[in-house]
Amino acid sequence: MQVGLVTGKEELSLVEMPDPEPAPGKAVVDVAFCGICGTDIHAFQSGEPYNPAICGHEWAGNVSAAGPEVAVKEGDRVAIGMATACGQCATCQRGDPSHCETAFMGMIGVGPLAAPHGGFASAIAIDASRLYPVDVDISDEAAAILEPVTIAVHAVRRTGIRLGDSVVVLGAGPIGLLVLQCARAAGAGVCILVEPQDARRELGASLGAEHTVNPTETPDIAGAINAIVGNAGADIVFECAGISKTVEQAPAYVRRGGTVALVGVPTAPSQFMAAEWLFKELRVSTALGYLRDDFEVSKGLVADGRVQCAPLHTATVGLDGLAGAFADLAVAPEQVKVLVDPRI
Secondary structure, X not given: OEEEEEEEOOEEXXXXXXXXXXXXXXXXXXXXXXXXXXXXXXXXXXXXXXXXXXXXXXXXXXXXXXXXXXXXXXXXXXXEXXXXXXXXXXXXXXXXXXXXXXXXXXXXXXXXXXXOOOOOEOEXXXXXXXXEEOOOOOOHHHHOOHHHHHHHHHHHHHOOOOXXXXXXXXXXXXHHHHHHHHHHHOOOOOEEEEOOOHHHHHHHHHOOOOEEEOOOOOOXXXXXXXXXXXXXXXXXXXXXXXXXXXXXXHHHHEEEEEEEEEOOOOOOOOOOOHHHHHHOOOEEEEOOOOOHHHHHHHHHHHHOOOOOOHXXXXXXXXHHHHHHHHHHHHHXXXXXXXXXXXOO
């Protein structure tokens, strides 16, 4: 079986690997679609070692075989998620199952809950505890975007957002556009999207941003935000670009006592004045990954249309087009979410 893996700097290869087989506690899933994530592109661009288990970690499909001691059965429609807390690790034992070490390690592709490769393949064998059912009223394409939806749900829930809060989203990539929609669903008031790329700003406006700001044409971004929400700044700023510069700028856009939510994953260090954060008594919310119950919220939001996935889906390729899609995404910001269909 061919599996798409990042094998070096600007190098994506189809590698021959054994066909997956069911085993105790594991199930084999025939992949319908797998999304290309920003972290996949960062690994492709940098050439730094990239865990094969997470190269393609946004997928959905149908169970084709199930080993003993699993809850799923052949024919079940499922998507990849996170296992429930183990109850045995040190963090669980100290009463914090939401940060279970075992479940988290599985999510980042380490330990017994990790698969030998990611979802850029026709099929994958994985611990069945990481699979969850997909509702019949969610399309296959949307099911493959449920994982990033859940990233956004988790990030928004961690901020303690309140009804009517003013929100700024920095970056209109897939996560930023999903955070925008989740914030609206959570009761946000005015939402402002800061994004340099025209098509992504327009898409954000269609998905709930009442105001958009082009940072390349706006010398005073903080002033533009304040003109909309008032001189104090926004209640919550979501940094979703994963760029050092926007992390450094985020405190300037939030009111005193407000929240800066770090959602994007920067690949370079950031420098900031701690005094600015202290003077404003800013709350800092960070989010990496999700919890099992976040998936149930995500499914509900997608099923009833409060979060739209279809507008984010800009292209579909087969495994033979995977290398070209990676190369395009590295330089083509008009693409938002490219899905890989291993059946074509």
